[in-house]
Amino acid sequence: MLTYSFENRGKKSLYMFLYEQIKQDILSGTLKAGNKLPSKRALAKHLNVSTITVENAYEQLIAEGYLYTVPKSGSYVSDITALNPFKSRHDERIPTGTFIREDRTKETYFADFAGNSTSPDTFPFKTWKKLNRITMTDCVEDLMIPSPPGGINILKEAIVFHLMDFRDIQVYPSQIVIGAGTEYLYNILIQLLGRDKIYAVEDPGYQKISHIYHANNVPCVHVPLDKKGIKIDALRKTGADILHISPSHHFPTGIVTPISRRYELLAWAMEQPDRYIIEDDYDSEFRLAGRPIPALQNIDSAGKVIYMNTFSKSLSSTIRISYMVLPDELADRYNQELNFYNCTVSNFDQYTLYQFMVKGYLEKHINRMRNYYRVQRDTLLECMRAQPHYAKVTIKEEHAGLHFLLEVDTKCSDEELVAKIAKKGIRISCLSEYFHNKKDAKKHTLVINYSGVQPERIEEAVDRLFAGIFGD
């Protein structure tokens, strides 16, 4: 009969130890397919353990398929073929305590003009924490009701009022879909609009958009810009169905598409029923001069514009809440075809953001941030003007907010420029990096993203930047 010593079982329970021993004998071939095991009572008596111990061990082996039972006969070893190719990985124990900590690559630079993160000092932690606490105290039941696919209705309603106040856009909550970041929403849009469409993006532009289209294997074309934005004739030549743009503040050139071109773009979209324009309005709240530029959605009465925006820009890039406004026809299609998807934003975040909005904190925060960014920009510009080499640079598009362009009079290639500046501890990107068609690429133009730079480092950062550009 099967004999096992329980001496070395350590802290394991008797039944667990017995289960492991028998399993090992099956895996090693000591117990062969078809072998009958002793009855529970007999084995219990033989091993001097309780019947319940053997029963538990047998049941686990049966549940996992190592044993099978024949009614009124007993337990037998299963046929476990194809075993040999599978070696055990259990020897390769993971050494504990060797795990990597969070990546702090940012820290290797003195200042980062290439990233788009926000400074920790600007996030309204105290308010967010308070509202979080209120949410978890007052909304206990609501928090446990699964969110509708497009987001909770009261948050959608808050977004409707926000869009009215900030963008003069009038939409219904039923048109809104909330998701964990615009990248996620682009994925949903591809499923909604179809993979048989040709998607057009701006050249130059935010490269991640085309990465997403490529990862999804949908045709993606790059349309050049003139001073007013997308070139209509070039757009027509591509045969595009869907156009993806940021008409109110193009990244990285800062171009604002004027009203005449906007009507031309809408007219293009209206020529075919399947044509749509995705309007990415990512930083419209932060225009630093005059009123915000109206959204393209604002003049679209034909249901051709899909409006997208994110709270990651106005609050923090580490909070993942974005939304899109679908034209009625697409909203209906979404509800018919894609509403099986659960909302990707947790209820906790949705209810907290809802409170943040309806209690007026978002508006206050945006106003505060607009001032903060204005001071950032003014300080930057002032420090630049004080540089001895200031005459060799030209600043462009400095009113748009969050970034501007710095044209440099230099003979260095863009790669050399970036490398020289990096040596001074400054991370920067060039306008040319954002061009798909490299022969059109505008050279010697730096993109200055200032949203994430610590205010107290600006002066030294500018010194280093200019030392990098004009030093050896």
Add this chain to the structure above:
Amino acid sequence: MLTYSFENRGKKSLYMFLYEQIKQDILSGTLKAGNKLPSKRALAKHLNVSTITVENAYEQLIAEGYLYTVPKSGSYVSDITALNPFKSRHDERIPTGTFIREDRTKETYFADFAGNSTSPDTFPFKTWKKLNRITMTDCVEDLMIPSPPGGINILKEAIVFHLMDFRDIQVYPSQIVIGAGTEYLYNILIQLLGRDKIYAVEDPGYQKISHIYHANNVPCVHVPLDKKGIKIDALRKTGADILHISPSHHFPTGIVTPISRRYELLAWAMEQPDRYIIEDDYDSEFRLAGRPIPALQNIDSAGKVIYMNTFSKSLSSTIRISYMVLPDELADRYNQELNFYNCTVSNFDQYTLYQFMVKGYLEKHINRMRNYYRVQRDTLLECMRAQPHYAKVTIKEEHAGLHFLLEVDTKCSDEELVAKIAKKGIRISCLSEYFHNKKDAKKHTLVINYSGVQPERIEEAVDRLFAGIFGD
């Protein structure tokens, strides 16, 4: 010269009002393309406002493209063609106060055996709230550093230890990708594994999986099951490359795939380099009898299994945090091809969950929930046994946790059964609903999901259920 009365401007600033008036005149055609506007000083004097007011209004109109400037000449009206087809939507003001509140369809049922939500009483609010507060006090800087694409490293590390403890699985943090729900991760997997692959799902099975494949336009085949799970010969016939299964607890049949079939499945995957098995281990923590069934990943030494699990099941369906464990080769591919995607889970949730795990709360919570579900199930079974018609039902797979099957001796069709039960205020689903190939569908079998039913309602819910089944 342009003349506007400022009397009716309400609360608007002078410049805003002037901007709107001029814009209106351009849109209506009163001011025509090419018309020259008066100089700022002249108009200011004429309207009796300050020059700065006119300057601000002009600048906004220039920024939006309604006007353009000719250096040393002045401001001119832009050519806004293609205007006529666009009617103004501004008349259709949204009536405020008419928005819908949260959908509480659940409330229309006395008890819901078809949903998979969790009861609000079971979520550890107090602890989660406390950890949330600690996170927002102690991790301020960390919270503002963008998460790596696959999630923050310390949470991945916590998941590694959790998998060791609960599933005896040994993996490295670098293999883990965290995302906002398994549905999102399936979308990422399609992009990782390729659209040229054939994806196989279980028939019967969780229908949402095939919806996702269809929404992504990838070929999806349905493979029938026998008592051990996926039929290998049927699988071969489909020509599938990727197999999507829940071997440790199939939904809704409750089948546990035995070890022999697991080896056969792994052997199938090893025949071709591009074959992979997606193991959805969604409720493995909640097996109510014996030890948990080991994961398929556990015996995979060839890097063929993609392991998936979610915290939505163990914590709350309204918290969207799931993860997958990629074999090394796929983890490398993910890092090369898809790491441009931002993590879809906010840092706040990631750090809170991290603390919840390393401080031992998750383990405690799972143990508490296992007991809670055991009591739920036992109460349910007891109430069923007390029913006069108990002899006409057969209970199956009641040890698996979270759901079991109830075979009913009846002449009603499944649709009639569901309708009769609904009339008694009980929402329920039938096993047959989960079959793709309806001719294989097993009839007269109800799926009893008990995780979301309120304990105090169980007794009456069972009375109503049986009244629905066996009443008129």
